[in-house]
Amino acid sequence: MNGRTVRLVMRREFTERGRDRGFAISVAVSLLIVLVAVVISALVSNRDKTPSFTVGFAGPRAAVEQQFADQQAPVYKIKLTSSVVTDSAGAQALVKSGRLDALVDGGQIYVQDSVDPKLAPVLAGANLASQLPDLDQVQGQSTVKLAPKDPDAGQRKTVALVAEIMLFSQMIAYCMWVATGVVEEKASRVIEILLSSTSARALLTGKIIGIGALGLLQLAATAAVGIGAGSATGALHMTGQIWQTVGIVAVWFVLGYIFYAAAYAAVAARVSRQEEMQTAVQPLNLVLMVPYFAAFAALSNPDAVWVRVLSLVPPFSVLIQPVRIAGGDAAWWEPVAAIGLMAVLTVGIVAAGARVYENSVLRFGSKVPMRVAWTAGRKA
Amino acid sequence: MLELEGLRKRYGDRVALDGVTFSVRPGELYGFVGTNGAGKTTTMRITLGVLEPDAGSVRFGGKPVDTATRRTFGYMPEERGLYPKMRVGDQLRYLAELHGMSRRDADQAAKYWMERLSVAERAEDRVEALSLGNQQRVQLAAALVHHPAVLVLDEPFSGLDPVGVDNLAEVLRERAAEGVPVVFSSHQLELVERLCDSIGIIYRGRMVATGTVDGLRASRAEVVLRVGTDAAPGWADALAGVQSADYGATTTLILTADADDQVILDAARALGPVREFTPLRPSLAELFREAVADHNGEGDGDGEGDGDAAGGGEGGGAGNGAGGASDGASEAPPAASTDKEGVTA
Numbered sequence: 061m062n063g064r065t066v067r068l069v070m071r072r073e074f075t076e077r078g079r080d081r082g083f084a085i086s087v088a089v090s091l092l093i094v095l096v097a098v099v100i101s102a103l104v105s106n107r108d109k110t111p112s113f114t115v116g117f118a119g120p121r122a123a124v125e126q127q128f129a130d131q132q133a134p135v136y137k138i139k140l141t142s143s144v145v146t147d148s149a150g151a152q153a154l155v156k157s158g159r160l161d162a163l164v165d166g167g168q169i170y171v172q173d174s175v176d177p178k179l180a181p182v183l184a185g186a187n188l189a190s191q192l193p194d195l196d197q198v199q200g201q202s203t204v205k206l207a208p209k210d211p212d213a214g215q216r217k218t219v220a221l222v223a224e225i226m227l228f229s230q231m232i233a234y235c236m237w238v239a240t241g242v243v244e245e246k247a248s249r250v251i252e253i254l255l256s257s258t259s260a261r262a263l264l265t266g267k268i269i270g271i272g273a274l275g276l277l278q279l280a281a282t283a284a285v286g287i288g289a290g291s292a293t294g295a296l297h298m299t300g301q302i303w304q305t306v307g308i309v310a311v312w313f314v315l316g317y318i319f320y321a322a323a324y325a326a327v328a329a330r331v332s333r334q335e336e337m338q339t340a341v342q343p344l345n346l347v348l349m350v351p352y353f354a355a356f357a358a359l360s361n362p363d364a365v366w367v368r369v370l371s372l373v374p375p376f377s378v379l380i381q382p383v384r385i386a387g388g389d390a391a392w393w394e395p396v397a398a399i400g401l402m403a404v405l406t407v408g409i410v411a412a413g414a415r416v417y418e419n420s421v422l423r424f425g426s427k428v429p430m431r432v433a434w435t436a437g438r439k440a
Numbered sequence: 441m442l443e444l445e446g447l448r449k450r451y452g453d454r455v456a457l458d459g460v461t462f463s464v465r466p467g468e469l470y471g472f473v474g475t476n477g478a479g480k481t482t483t484m485r486i487t488l489g490v491l492e493p494d495a496g497s498v499r500f501g502g503k504p505v506d507t508a509t510r511r512t513f514g515y516m517p518e519e520r521g522l523y524p525k526m527r528v529g530d531q532l533r534y535l536a537e538l539h540g541m542s543r544r545d546a547d548q549a550a551k552y553w554m555e556r557l558s559v560a561e562r563a564e565d566r567v568e569a570l571s572l573g574n575q576q577r578v579q580l581a582a583a584l585v586h587h588p589a590v591l592v593l594d595e596p597f598s599g600l601d602p603v604g605v606d607n608l609a610e611v612l613r614e615r616a617a618e619g620v621p622v623v624f625s626s627h628q629l630e631l632v633e634r635l636c637d638s639i640g641i642i643y644r645g646r647m648v649a650t651g652t653v654d655g656l657r658a659s660r661a662e663v664v665l666r667v668g669t670d671a672a673p674g675w676a677d678a679l680a681g682v683q684s685a686d687y688g689a690t691t692t693l694i695l696t697a698d699a700d701d702q703v704i705l706d707a708a709r710a711l712g713p714v715r716e717f718t719p720l721r722p723s724l725a726e727l728f729r730e731a732v733a734d735h736n737g738e739g740d741g742d743g744e745g746d747g748d749a750a751g752g753g754e755g756g757g758a759g760n761g762a763g764g765a766s767d768g769a770s771e772a773p774p775a776a777s778t779d780k781e782g783v784t785a
Contacts, residue, residue, distance in 0.1 A: 065538060068534065068537050068538055069538075072526075072534050076523075076525070076526060076530075080525075244523070244524070244525075245523075248521050248522065248523060248524055249517060249519040249520065249521030250521035250522050250523055251521065252485070252490055252515075252517040252519065252521055253515060253517060253521055253522075253535065253582060253583075254538065255489075255490050256488040256489060256490050256510060256513065256515045256517075257510070257511050257535070257538045257539045257540075258511075258538055259507065422490060422491070424519075
């Protein structure tokens with residue numbers, strides 16, 4: 061197999077597919093999916109956002125009150141911007157105009173109309189504390205979490221969901237392109253010219269790599285746009301972990317794509333027309349779709365035993381393992397083992413796929429029987 | 441020199457090639473003719489390494505042909521094939537590069553051949569947008585673009601208009617003049633006769649005749665003579681060497697190869713004035729029919745009998761050559777083609 065030939069084939073696949081309208085549409089759709097996901101989660105997280113207040117403190121006890129209020133604000137889940145003011149009258153004017161939420165001056169709380177119920181206990185506590193004679197005895201409350209919630213759980217689920225959708229839609233789209241490309245070469249008979257100057261294996265390798273590179277590019281673009289938008293809207297705050305997740309998804313895409321592309325290419329090589337191809341790849345579509353739907357079930361319970369098992373078994377692991385991201389407590393060896401097993405199976409499938417491809421691609425007419433595709437060789 | 445020796449190929453029970461042997465010298469234009477399903481396409485595919493023979497070898501310059509050598513060959517398959525959605529210029533550049541040309545050479549060569557074959561203004565169009573005739577020109581450019589050391593063209597003339605035919609004939613002569621062995625198949629026997637230095641006739645997987653057209657004529661078992669005379673019908677029946685005679689406005693005589701035509705001329709003159717005395721040179725079409733007829737019914741291991749049905753190996757699929765200028769229209773079957781001096785019934 062000739063490296064230059066593989067590169068040439070790769071380049072052709074990459075540029076020709078890249079110019080294709082289908083590619084533009086596919087990119088647009090995946091960007092849309094990820095943007096929608098970001099916008100929805102931004103809306104959701106805005107809704108339960110911590111309320112924030114701006115409060116001024118005046119009078120002789122202002123400093124103590126401010127200190128105490130600042131301490132207590134997190135306990136009551138509010139965000140407090142506080143300051144000590146000297147000009148009480150000026151501060152009252154600010155409250156009146158709405159630029160301050162409240163002004164505490166001695167025993168008085170100045171507000172526009174009423175004290176926000178979330179702010180009230182903080183200010184009341186501050187007021188009381190500041191009146192105690194021995195300030196050193198005053199201690200703020202603190203919280204002891206007995207069953208803490210993972211603050212990122214919701215987000216991890218969203219990320220796993222988007223990763224799942226991206227993985228599936230990318231794999232099926234790009235594998236179908238490989239299949240279509242194989243049949244296109246057969247149906248147009250250009251294959252005969254190609255094979256007079258290069259080997260079937262070089263052709264297949266270049267095709268799979270070229271189209272796959274385009275897929276990776278799309279994945280990277282989608283991830284960049286999604287994460288960019290997520291950070292900009294504040295919907296995403298696990299930025300460190302997210303890149304790690306993107307990396308894992310990319311590895312799974314590469315493995316899954318190579319696995320399925322080799323299988324799709326082999327199946328496609330056995331038929332001579334696009335219409336036949338649609339039927340021929342049905343079983344493969346199912347092999348992709350079943351774990352995809354299983355993944356949705358797994359999302360709601362990512363730590364279930366069946367999820368743990370399937371997430372290790374190739375080729376299901378391609379679509380199930382990423383779900384474990386949502387659980388957040390996959391052991392380090394789980395993705396490593398899953399990827400290792402999948403890699404082994406992929407090597408096998410590529411060898412088998414290349415063999416079937418090589419044996420079938422010049423047999424025109426009716427579908428090449430599996431027996432012939434497997435054993436015949438060009439020497440038939 | 442391109443040498444094919446003892447090529448054999450079976451498809452299941454059917455014998456497609458049964459020991460095909462011929463050679464093409466550098467600079468020689470070799471016409472490869474045969475009935476449909478005779479084995480032309482299979483032979484060409486094997487030459488290009490697209491198929492592997494069961495037995496036999498292909499040599500070029502005395503050495504067995506390997507992949508690297510084949511990359512210098514130019515090939516036009518019977519089933520036309522180009523990427524339908526790829527632009528003409530890109531496609532030719534790509535194929536040139538696949539054949540080992542550098543990017544810049546490929547670019548120049550693609551431009552040259554698009555000019556030469558009058559499709560330059562379509563360089564940016566997708567192949568599928570072209571007319572069949574123009575697709576055919578692009579297909580030819582694809583075979584020629586990498587400056588091949590050997591040209592193997594399966595039915596290159598089919599689908600071309602008369603201008604295209606002349607254009608291609610000129611290109612082929614030019615390639616041959618540069619020392620390239622050129623093999624092409626065609627059902628247009630008149631064209632083959634006019635163009636080729638040598639021909640090979642294949643029938644049911646065997647070469648039944650090879651050589652120059654004149655050589656094939658000379659090897660014929662009979663000679664045909666047309667004599668214009670007023671002598672009464674039957675005048676030549678008794679003459680030595682006359683196998684059969686047809687008395688019409690002129691007399692047509694079929695003689696054995698060793699007959700002395702001067703004896704016949706003398707006999708005719710003795711009976712009156714002789715206005716015409718013409719040895720009829722058989723056309724290639726006639727030679728072809730004879731060669732095929734001579735071998736018809738021979739046991740050749742081909743269980744299925746008649747040649748044109750046995751198309752399995754000859755791209756005998758459901759012929760949906762998407763980009764293909766699928767042949768047919770312009771190809772008269774051999775029996776219906778040229779009949780210059782039509783003598784035989």
